[in-house]
Amino acid sequence: MEAATIAHEGHGHHHGPPEPNRSSRVEAQTLGMYLFIISEIMLFGAFFTAYFFIRVVIGDEWPAENMHLPVAVAGVNTAILISSSATIHWALESAKSGNRNGLKVGLLMTTLLGATFLAIQINEYVNIGFPPASNAQASIFYSLTGLHGAHVFIGLTLLVFATTRAFKGHFTEKEHRGVEIPGIYWHFVDVMWIVVYTTIYVI
Amino acid sequence: MRTKHPIIQMLLIGVVASVAGVALALAIDWFPIAASTAAAPIDELYDVLLIVSVPVFVLVMTVALYSVWRFRAKPGDQSDGAPIHGNTLLEVVWVTIPTIMVSALAVYGAIVLEEIERPAANAMEVEVTGQQFAWSFEYPDTPGGEPVQSNELVLPLGQQVHFQIKALDVLHSFWVPAFRLKSDAVPGITTEYRVTPTKEGRFDVVCAELCGLGHTTMRQVATVLPPAEFEGWLAEQAKQSEPAADDTMPASATDEEEAQ
Amino acid sequence: MTFAAKLKGPGWYRALLSVPLSLAFSTALVVGVRALYGWDPLFDGEAITTVALIAMPLAFLVGIGCFDYWFYWAAGKPTRDEDHSGHGAKTWKDYFRVNTDHKVIGIQYIVTTFVFFTIGGLLAMLIRAELAAPGTQFVDPNTYNGLFSVHASLMIFLFIIPVFAGIANYVIPLMIGAPDMAFPRLNALSYWMLPMAGIMMVASFFAPGGAFATGWTAYAPLSTEVPLGQQFFTIGVQFAGASSIATALNFLVTIITMRAPGMTFFRMPLLVWANFTTSLLVVIATPFIAGSQFFVLFDRALGMNFFNSANGGDVIMYQHIFWFYSHPAVYIMMLPGFGIISEVISANARKPVFGYRMMAFSLCAIVVLGFTVWAHHMFVSGMSAWLRVPMMITTMLIAIPTGIKIFSWLATLWRGVIHLTTPMLFALGFITMFTLGGISGVMLAVIPVDIHVSDTYFIVAHIHYVLFGGSVFTIFAGLYFWFPKMTGRMYDERLGRMHFWLSFVFFNLTFGPMHLVGVDGMPRRVADYAAEFATWNAVISVSAFIFGMSYLLFLYNMITSWRNGPKAAANPWRAHTLEWQVSSPPPLFNFDEIPTIVGGPYEYGVPGAVHGVFKKPEPVAAASGGKE
Ligand code: HEA
Ligand code: HEA
């Protein structure tokens, strides 16, 4: 109970709050991340609904004739992102078993793979040859991949924090939530990409 | 009051209040003038909904007010009420009865919906176009074969009209309260409904979907004429628009008013 | 403290510095990008406003100090234990800083949302003044459209939804025996996002072209074509939505992981249940309104084509996405109120809530059904015709779980010992008004009726019966009920009753006749109307003004009682739930020791029944406990 150690002036009551009861086996932070992911899935759901209306309900051709989607490049990019899921898993396992170097290398690799993914994605935007304003199909293409890109960016930010902390030696066998929770998010970003890739590029 | 059982007492109050309530609700003249075949079934449906709703509301009110009157604490009373936690039978009842009620109403609603949308074989087509902030109309089948454009809506009495509704800019909603029917006009798609006018006269056409600055004033008139007069009007419109028909532009606001 | 230090540390100085900086940054960014691409003109006011609307609130949040701890964490500094320096309020000034105490945040929420309620209400008074007679009184149609749009948006996004979050923030940790929320800093951030959203919406009146004027529903493609003011809604809603999601997540985690020992789910007070289910709705549904507003933003700012039918866009898609949020949202605006009513009625009728389990299950049923009915707002929208009848059926089925609640409250009254306190009066008023509003809802669900009355004043009547007679009455009930707990003082009962009776009578005189004019053919959202509706509208307007005045009684009562009302006892209602077992107002950390729950929350009349027991503090703990 950390509160007992902190001097606290002023109020006449206790020095700190009573230790809250743990009424669930799930940790608060982990649960919070899962709930946040549910919310994120619904946000993607709204974008997929738009996609569904524009592609299926309106029934215009997909992709529109001026749109050439680089399926193969994006496929390679998919592989890159999936492998980053493996590396973050490895990083977490290393943290759990006290392998500091594994943790650092794993996080670093994950960050690099993620950054590569984002770079390829941006390069794709630059060279794809149609702007978001050209038609509804283009709008949905940019919005869905862009929404996902924004999530990769958020994930990368979290990973950079985790990596910094790993290099400063903050995580231990017992205390590694700072890797685990960004990791959950990163897996979500990967899985979501598979869905985006399949619906936008493949089918 | 000491002699009668409270439930019976409430039942009596409830029945009296319900009858009075239903009478009051039905005495109100709710609807605007009725001028289409859809009006009667819709108004009737509404009345039935009132008849069903009033007793539900009266039930709630009776129990609430009766309890307050009868079980109100005396000043200074610190006691607690009866520790009743539930009653399965009662709970089953108040799940079952509303379920039956709403199911029956839903079926009734679906039947009326089917009735007011039933197509007739000889329906006349009219295309309705909404734009900020006016309606315009096109009659595709005319004696001359050329479609007729008009800024006024004129309809034949007793003949089903099939409206096909379009929008040029934003959403509008094509509503004639006297007909009881409306549908949004949606950019990019054509919506529809069917009306059979049952009354001669002039009725308001109202835009019911917020469409910007002029939404309030986007009002026109629908004129229902006897079939023969309508044919005459249509023929005259066709003649008038003939010179304009070569330039394929839609007829502008020139053809006007003398429709009556 | 030196001035420089004040600017560096979290607080108003830094916030007021960072806001203009962010404006400068937005301008530079837009001009820079446009220069890079060689676009003309270099200085695009609309683009700058859009970027600034996003950047300025964020800058304010950074400045005031919502993110300080996380920045510290992100920079790789060692985690530090919460030192509770952000806890509690000793002076009124402590309410104006980033505070992590759920009780302070609760009050911040409630006061802020009532500010927006007052603004929204004054806008309603302007609406009624304009509609008092046919013809134009004093606003042009565009301003009028702005009035009701901002009115409704403030009422919904800045009042009803967050005020419930505020009440729950205060009460829930106390009710479940927790010292605070699970994520106190996130809680503070959620709160501070709200004024951002509200100020943005009100500020839209100063935008060129006027406030956003497309209703609170902001249907595309009108919303993609109107002037700049719309952007204030599109972006403001994102802040309100983010705040709402963050709070809901916090409630869920708090309720799941921090209940006191022995507090099983079926021993939770129904208010906790209500907020648990509401939070599920928020977490699942709110992203959809975010999505819908993103699309509008993209169409407006980036020229995309989501709603441009000429380029393959789909106009009706907006409504599907919007209502997939906004129908569940009406239950977000009602379920917490259901919770409040259960607390108020059981304590004031001195009886256990009848059918406790069914009350909890019916909340869950409403959540599930609530996701299956959105298209009842679209019966005349031109959507796929086959969708209508299924949606009618699911919509009407919602009457059943809602009926379970109404009937159970009635059965709770039955054979109780009823104390007609102000909260109880509002609870009874709620039952009456909400039943009426619910019934008119069921009538609307019947498609042929809806085809006629959709977009008329019948809808306006329904809205206000469920939202004012429903939600706002529960809020009044809840505030009077917990006022002694929150402030440590008692409100004036006589004024409270007067407030109730005036509101109740003039509420009905204001909104009752709207049913009549609606069915008779008066469309909503119009600044002018046919002469035949003049009489009723005059009645409505006059009643609305008196109704508005009755709110002044409430304000007066709250303000004067808070300042110098008589001191309240710990448990003036002799209620059993945990928040009443601690002092009024509660101690800084709620409990000296977490209680143990041994029974249900409402065992009134059961001999010897207790909800929670407090162990005597152990001598060791007491030794460290200061002098008292
Ligand atoms: C707190 C907010 C709230 C709540 C709780 C509700 C509850 C309900 N609403 Fe309402 N509604 C709104 C807020 C709310 N609504 C708003 C803001 C709009 C307009 C949006 C806009 O366009 O701007 C709207 C619009 C709206 C429409 C669309 C109308 C239109 O635009 O054409 C419909 C149609 O079905 C509808 C139906 C219902 C139904 C069936 C319920 C049900 O949940 C009600 C259930 C309750 C009861 C039925 C009463 C108690 C039950 C009993 C006593 C049991 C016995 C009863 C029977 C057997 C009938 N509502
Ligand atoms: C919780 C939600 C809520 C609340 C509380 C209210 C409260 C009120 N509303 Fe609102 N309203 C909506 C939600 C709400 N409304 C919604 C969702 C719409 C639909 C908008 C749309 O179409 O997009 C709407 C639309 C709407 C319209 C229809 C506009 C139109 O379609 O053209 C009208 C018209 O009368 C109206 C009136 C009122 C009135 C008189 C009050 C009153 O109850 C307000 C009373 C409160 C006060 C007045 C507080 C301030 C008072 C003082 C500070 C005292 C000073 C008093 C005086 C100056 C007299 N509202």
Ligand code: CUA
């Ligand atoms: Cu057109 Cu309103």
Ligand SMILES: [Cu+2]
């Ligand atoms: Cu709804």
